[in-house]
Amino acid sequence: MASIFKKWYFMLAIFMALFFIRNLMLPMVSDDIPYAFIWDGTDKGNLLDGVGPRERIDSFDDIIKSQYSHYMTWGGRIIGIGLTQLFAWEGKGLFNVLNTLVFIALSLLLFKVGTGRKLSSLNGIYMFWLLFSLWFLIPDPFLTVLWMCGSCVFLWTAVIGLLFLVPYTQAYWHGSEATVSRRLSPAASCLLMAFAGLCAGWAVETSAAVIDFVVFFALIWFWRQKQLKAWMVVGFVFLCIGSAMLVFAPGETVRLELQRLYEYNPMLPKDMYWTPLMFSINFIECFFPVVSKQIPLLLLIGYYIWHLPKGQRWNKTTQFQAFMVAGSMVVMIILIFVPVAPARAGFFPTCAVILASLSAIRELLKERDAIWQRHRRLIQGFVAVSVVLWVATASICLSIEWDVRQQWMSRIDYINAHQDQDVVVVHQIDLPPIADQLPDWWLYNCVSWNTVVLAWGSDLEPRPEGSHNLMYAQYYGWKRVITDGEDRRKIE
Numbered sequence: 001m002a003s004i005f006k007k008w009y010f011m012l013a014i015f016m017a018l019f020f021i022r023n024l025m026l027p028m029v030s031d032d033i034p035y036a037f038i039w040d041g042t043d044k045g046n047l048l049d050g051v052g053p054r055e056r057i058d059s060f061d062d063i064i065k066s067q068y069s070h071y072m073t074w075g076g077r078i079i080g081i082g083l084t085q086l087f088a089w090e091g092k093g094l095f096n097v098l099n100t101l102v103f104i105a106l107s108l109l110l111f112k113v114g115t116g117r118k119l120s121s122l123n124g125i126y127m128f129w130l131l132f133s134l135w136f137l138i139p140d141p142f143l144t145v146l147w148m149c150g151s152c153v154f155l156w157t158a159v160i161g162l163l164f165l166v167p168y169t170q171a172y173w174h175g176s177e178a179t180v181s182r183r184l185s186p187a188a189s190c191l192l193m194a195f196a197g198l199c200a201g202w203a204v205e206t207s208a209a210v211i212d213f214v215v216f217f218a219l220i221w222f223w224r225q226k227q228l229k230a231w232m233v234v235g236f237v238f239l240c241i242g243s244a245m246l247v248f249a250p251g252e253t254v255r256l257e258l259q260r261l262y263e264y265n266p267m268l269p270k271d272m273y274w275t276p277l278m279f280s281i282n283f284i285e286c287f288f289p290v291v292s293k294q295i296p297l298l299l300l301i302g303y304y305i306w307h308l309p310k311g312q313r314w315n316k317t318t319q320f321q322a323f324m325v326a327g328s329m330v331v332m333i334i335l336i337f338v339p340v341a342p343a344r345a346g347f348f349p350t351c352a353v354i355l356a357s358l359s360a361i362r363e364l365l366k367e368r369d370a371i372w373q374r375h376r377r378l379i380q381g382f383v384a385v386s387v388v389l390w391v392a393t394a395s396i397c398l399s400i401e402w403d404v405r406q407q408w409m410s411r412i413d414y415i416n417a418h419q420d421q422d423v424v425v426v427h428q429i430d431l432p433p434i435a436d437q438l439p440d441w442w443l444y445n446c447v448s449w450n451t452v453v454l455a456w457g458s459d460l461e462p463r464p465e466g467s468h469n470l471m472y473a474q475y476y477g478w479k480r481v482i483t484d485g486e487d488r489r490k491i492e
Helices: 008-025 060-073 078-090 092-115 124-136 141-146 148-177 186-201 205-224 230-247 250-262 276-293 295-307 316-335 343-417 434-441 451-458 467-476
Strands: 424-426 481-483
Touching: 008 092, 008 124, 008 141, 008 343, 060 078, 060 250, 078 092, 078 148, 092 124, 092 141, 092 148, 092 343, 124 141, 124 295, 124 343, 141 148, 141 343, 148 186, 148 205, 148 230, 148 316, 148 343, 186 205, 186 230, 205 230, 205 316, 205 343, 276 295, 276 316, 276 343, 295 316, 295 343, 316 343, 343 424, 343 434, 467 481
Parallel strands: 424 481
Antiparallel strands: none
């Protein structure tokens, strides 16, 4: 079996090289550019049509000022949006490097939290499953781990959440001898967990909700086992405080009303919020594509449980799996009742199910030889098909993204050559037909550029009042830029 899974760091290096190249090819797009300006909450912010002149971020003070206005008038995602504004100011080159390192951190933290083992125990089987999951199973990977704003909001905050979970899971897997750090006193441990809890809660709504759920039941378990410690309680209290600061940000209600009144949404008219139409749209656009992609993870967990003797199916590992899967499913069900819930909101809920599947692999590896003999052809076939699909889809993604980048750079050159005009008309980004077919192959998962991504904010528009047009022109110092053609938001 070991002959199939070579050294894990070789697989990781190939994957990370691909990830870094894709980061390099993706320019600043969509919300990346409006967030390069100080948020003006007194004038409906920076993301709605008809946005007026805005002031570029030029210092950390500008970011603080902007985040205060954003918190009061748009939303509570201080960490994710604050990081976006930092990189929009400093430049995307720094982000490309750091984002690759953060993605590596996500992989390693998923292993550590899911198995409770040291990184020295990481092997090719774990790494193959991690890379398979992160490539094929996470929702909207193009928008959650590559796009700068989306990555800061989802990928980076997921790493923060997993870092917070590490001491809890270490205590769970290893018992009372586990601590936050052996170098820290109890008081310092509580202080560190207070800060970590505040950050994990004040990150993004879905990750905070899953972690709230998991840690709440973990505290009950520790209490029953007489292993509850002060740092565990302090961490949870500040986790809840951070979650409250996020969810009850004054800007949440302001944004919801502004979006309802001013954002174009042909699928959900403003008078149809919290109706069966909204629930059905959220199920089709969010719940189903996220949960359906978790099926391979759930099948692996199910196989492990079925493999256990009947009297041993409720043990420490299956309890861990129950916490993670239940937390994920509860949040996904809640999203059905949230206005305009995108599939990318399921990023951390899917990470929670990946954690549960890794715990199953840890236990199954104790009988690896027997399982290999029993399911050798199935495993070989699965690995072979996965590798072929990965090579094919990676090649397609690189081809699409290089094509779009070339068009994007050529567009900038064209506008610079005509910048003295009052209005510069540029051609819309054209995509090869396979760009719209690939998501259908991948269970409606956005894996690269497609027409939907371009139509809903990533490309410029033929409408002069479009916010991204106006912000794009301001960012590069031009007068006004629009595209030719029809409004692709209205094209089915």
